[in-house]
Amino acid sequence: MSTTQSERLRELLEPLVSSQGLDLEEIAVDSVGRKRVLRVVVDSDTGADLDRIADVSRALSARLDESDAMGEGEYTLEVGTPGAERPLTQHRHYVRATGRLVAFQLTDGGELVARIEQVDDDGVDVEVPGAKGRRPTARRLAFAGIAKARVQVEFNPKKSNKDRKDSKEAEEA
Known part of the structure; x- marks a missing residue:
């Protein structure tokens, strides 16, 4: 049995959100003066x-x-x-961020900014941008090695390898 208001609200609202073809990402109840605000993120x-x-x-x-x-x-x-700089906390978040630039905090204390190229059940394949004219490098990050990840805002996003491949296939068709 649910004990918190957020859990009760999630149980009530999640089936309805799912029936609309959306995922319920977050529920928060905050007090603003004498009123309360229920924030639902889908x-x-x-x-x-x-x-x-x-x-x-x-x-x-x-x-x-x-x-x-x-x-x-x-x-x-x-x-x-969730907004432009959403945190990635679940597998589906990483899948949705494919092609996006992401700031990773690693469990070993390191940090990395890289573009997600591919996601599977165990982790992500990323492209680390090259510094000072160097070529980008590919790297594999296991989910167990990722402490936090957050999508970065890009004003002129670079096409990922997947986007370039999809564009080329569309031109050839």
Whole structure:
């Protein structure tokens, strides 16, 4: 049996979010003055546009109104996506970040900024950018060796090897 409000909310809302084709990434209840704010973060492999966010927000609001999960008193519901510099905490997050530049903190204390090229069940293959005109190098990172990982914002992202291959195949077709 769930003991915390966040766990009860997750049990109530996760099936509804899943039915909308999204993953429930995070739930947080914060107090802002006398009001409470329920923040729900959703995402999917294809992303979540404003229409999908609005649809799931209406569905969550209706479900919350039917239940007593938020208790008495006013609250505000905020539904959004993880944002540009999202932390990678689950396998699906790494898959969604394929082609993106990521800052890794390694369990051995090292740090690395690299582009995710491929993800499998055991870890990630990354491309480490070359310094001062040197060629990029390939490296394998096991999930067990990653303490933290966070997507980096890029204003002019470089195409990954996968993107270059997909573009070439599209041109040849």
